[in-house]
Amino acid sequence: MSQRLLKEYKEAAQSKMKExxxxxxxxxxxxxxxxxLQGPSGTPFEGGxxxxxxxxxxxxxxxxxxxxFITRIFHPNIHFKTGEVCLDILKTAxxxxxxxQSVCRAIVALLSNAEADSPxxxxxxxxxxxxxxxxYNSMARMYTKLYASTPARD
Known part of the structure; x- marks a missing residue:
């Protein structure tokens, strides 16, 4: 397991330039x-x-x-208080x-495509x-502005 994590650590360092x-x-x-994570364009999370x-x-x-999520966010698949993410690949899939890295991509995709059936x-x-x-968009934008508007630090 540590070999796998070391490999992912190196890949994460390299992908900083690309993604x-x-x-x-x-x-x-x-x-x-x-x-x-940067909020996806065209969503109420854009700019966050x-x-x-x-x-x-x-x-x-x-x-x-x-x-x-450590950053507070208004999204049906993210627990309001704990920040837990409801995503099939983190459970059954x-x-x-x-x-x-692919988990992060899936979370960014979830921000664009909320699943309201099991919130x-x-x-x-x-x-x-x-x-x-x-x-929904109004609330999500408000949360993004209030809690996610500080620029990312290195």
């Missing part, structure tokens, strides 16, 4: 990572910088990492072929289920 919307950092503990904590399990890559944030889910896209 401007996703940055993975790891200090001294290979089991604790921070992802810095979101910090996500990735906790790698001991039997990684056989078991998915745990992901939670996980395979060892996934990497921490962790019921308020956000209800707005989307009731076709109140304007209300």
């Amino acid at each position: 401007k919307d996703i940055r993975l950092t790891c200090q001294e503990n290979l089991y604790k990572w921070t992802a810095i 910088t979101f910090h996500v904590q990735l906790d790698v399990q001991e039997n990684y890559p056989l078991q998915a990492p745990k992901a939670r 996980w395979t060892p072929a996934w990497t921490l 962790l944030n019921c308020d956000a889910g209800n707005l989307l289920r009731n076709n109140d896209v304007r209300g």
